[in-house]
Amino acid sequence: MTSLDAHRSGFACFVGRPNAGKSTLTNALVGSKVAITSSKPQTTRHAIRGIVHRPDAQLIIVDTPGLHRPRTLLGQRLNDLVYETWSEVDVVGFCVPADQKIGPGDRYIAEQLAKVAKRTPVIGVVTKTDLVGKQQVAEQLLALQQVMEFADLVPCSAVDSYQMDVLADLLVGRLPEGPQLYPDGELTDEPETTLIAELIREAALEGVRDELPHSLAVGIEEMVPREGRDDLIDVHAVIYVERQSQKAIVIGRGGERLRAVGSQARKHIQALLGSKIYLDLHVKVAKDWQRDPKQLRRLGF
Template structure:
């Protein structure tokens, strides 16, 4: 059987998997060259399969950012896990992120063994992320351990590559390796597009990221964001547009509402300022952002609420 011809255009889908904080979203953003997937210091930050598009003269690589696979404690958790498995079975290549500054543990093995059980398994690339944080001897040890997973879990790595998204090390190598695993085919999205995520969803995610960062460990992942209204202000001249965004941050309990608002509204003000900056940077339009906080009791466990919030 002959392989795809040399020099032919390739296109297809890839996703990164790994335990929380393995560097998946940061890697997606670095490869796409702009902020598409929200990166937070908290696990379970990503809730939607966000696509980032890498356009190259020889290929179009569509990156899908999935939530992490985890032990579900709520209906939301179960739905997120279903979304992950569905995504895995539809991509051409999976990049498994194994941070170099952490030992490979049961969580990593569980994740890879779940992929190994897929009826139609995509190509697998092992990515030793955060390579800037370790010395060469530690990296060598880590790569040997990654290689050993092949025998232990009955898989085959198409490639093993160390990278650092933060230090911009080997990102171009990783992009080439991912592209090599794609089938030959036409462009899937028009030139210049970097994401097919609706703007409202992107704006909601940026607000949620700003809300999560400030509360550290006080608040579990009980924040959802709903865009109530988003439109260009009508009475503005074409060269001075202003985007009005009215959004609600939704929490599960009154006590959480107090945490998000903060003393005399200080937290809410900070969230608004941070989110507004990020939205303006991505959409390229000045933004007026109006934020409210609403309580929807136990929304993560209620099918009706989850459906309404798009999960």
């Protein structure tokens, strides 16, 4: 192998304000659902690793929570996770949606990124180009260029696969030469229980009132094969909320809302595990868990 066609491997991460399209980009590049997505901001709470396999490279994408000004201990811990990830990856993609003006939140992130840009290349990524016309994409690229000095700039859309191959090439081009870090076919190194908890939380987030997303957490109590059957797995999970009134919202009238959450989550979990599952869901109140260090630890933060 010459150095031009040497195999590359390493880590990249997407950063940006909440709901900038980072998780959708991760899933599109990996070719499978490894990070949950939602129309609600701050959906991602863990640094999920998705693995892209190519003949010339292995790209591991770390999907991070959106960087924001924290109002709770949970918010501070999510931000700490983002900073920690930045310091460990080989290349960073700074995501800004094409349909939203660049604002103070983006400039705040750029200020923080400027500190790592000296040693880690930062690529500017204009996401969601399917939502606007070419003129607006061009204007957004120019506006993003003013925010900081980038190693490269690229507009793309995960929804219609526009320039996703260009984005992948730009990220891979910044990786060091090296062997595969994960076996062929592996799409994530996350424990199954983490992914299952996230799929349940994704289903619970859809269609609830705006004040609820940050108050929802999911814990997997138990996951075991059904005795005497090799085609069925029993999953027992708890959705935690912070107040009694929120519990009523998640359960819905006559349990209707919770049944819909269970039905939607079950489909995705069965696809993930490749097996039929029985999903047992309960809702519990964990008062002010976002501000309580002991409860945050118990919920994995």
